Amino acid sequence: MADTLTPLSPRTHGAGPPPSSAGREAPRPATRKGNGSFRTRVLTPYAMLAPGIVLFVLFMAAPIVYTLFLSFQKKQVVGLGLGSGGESQVFAGFENYVGSLTDPEFASSVGRVLLYGVVLIPCMLGLALLFALLLDSKRTRATAFSRVSIFLPYAVPAVISSLLWGFLYLPAVSPFYYVFDRLGWDVDGVLGSGTVLFAIANIALWGGVGFNMIVIYTSLKAVPTDVYEAARLDGASEVQIALRIKIPMVAPALVMTALFSMVATLQVFAEPTTLRPLTNSLSTSWSPLMLVYRDAFTRDDIYSAAATSVVIALATFIVSFFFLRVVQKRAFGQED
Structure with a gap:
């Protein structure tokens, strides 16, 4: 009766490593690709977008913000407007x-x-x-x-x-x-x-x-x-x-x-x-x-x-x- 029993695979018994298959590479440890994955997924896209972001901030966002700032300002004459007096820029609220x-x-x-x-x-x-x-x-x-x-x-x-x-x-x-x-x-x-x-x-x-x-x-x-x-x-x-x-x-x-x-x-x-x-x-x-x-x-x-x-x-x-x-x-x- 014992001669007719087929031996179980080592994986079933939990003993020994699984047999290696030809041509299959062992998976790399997760710790080795951590830095490369961060650079690829985060730093590289932002580096490619950086020129566009800089141009947008300089020629679109900054003028808009400066226009909003100027819209709440007005000129105010100090003294007679001559010498050390002259004109100054003051807050005007919603007057404009x-x-x-x-x-x-x-x-x-x-x-x-x-x-x-x-x-x-x-x-x-x-x-x-x-x-x-x-x-x-x-x-x-x-x-x-x-x-x-x-x-x-x-x-x-x-x-x-x-x-x-x-x-x-x-x-x-x-x-x-x-x-x-x-x-x-x-x-x-x-x-x-x-x-x-x-x-x-x-x-x-x-x-x-x-x-x-x-x-x-x-x-x-x-x-x-x-x-x-x-x-x-x-x-x-x-x-x-x-x-x-x-x-x-x-x-x-x-x-x-x-x-x-x-x-x-x-x-x-x-x-x-x-x-x-x-x-x-x-x-x-x-x-x-x-x-x-x-x-x-x-x-x-x-x-x-x-x-x-x-x-x-x-x-x-x-x-x-x-x-x-x-x-x-x-x-x-x-x-x-």
Whole structure:
């Protein structure tokens, strides 16, 4: 009976080391890789991020903090302002903010920019969506050339595009007014007080449609073609596919472009500043940023300019936040 029993393995008895397998390395002790693991997981990523962090602190965080500091300061004349007296910088509390919010010129500039956005944003996004849908259609020819032609104005700096359009707006040098004069048409200048807002919006429209079109067009290309083929098999026309499938599918891209356009509208500066020498219809406080520039560099009141800058930044953040809150459920499919 004893001869028929098979011996148990040493691992079962707990005696002796397990038999070593050929080609298998013994695990290294955990203590040997402790320092190397710390350097790899902690020090190396921070070392690679260090240049970006330093640049962000120097050119973004530090100016923001310094602007906040200046917004709570003001100048105070000591003595007669001469000799050992002069001016000193003292704490002003919220005095600069109250002055900015109660300034009639600031309120007027905000109203003009809001009207400018109402005119510009729907036209720009509507044309961008239309061009994206046309380029995505199978019937469109020369798609690459058309895409580059529409996008190319975005690559032109705002100052240069404003100068180009400014000369086209001037009756003395514009070829359009020469043609109108030959045809006997009496056309008033577009840089008048009633039309200068539309002239500025036209410059931004010309330069901004291309960028928004590329964003929407890229989103359309990410949609699977099987969705379109199934709709065509069901008898849907190209217009129905565009209205009921393509536009709802690119809703997140539309929201993103709308948000970028709103932020750019609140920060309009280059176009009216460049056109101002060409017309008397543009004041130095036509937009909020022009008002900041005037206070800081013309009136030498950097404290009021800093407070107005903070107000503009907060307003931009609030508008962006509430806009995303309103559209996020519909566009991104997220619950509140």
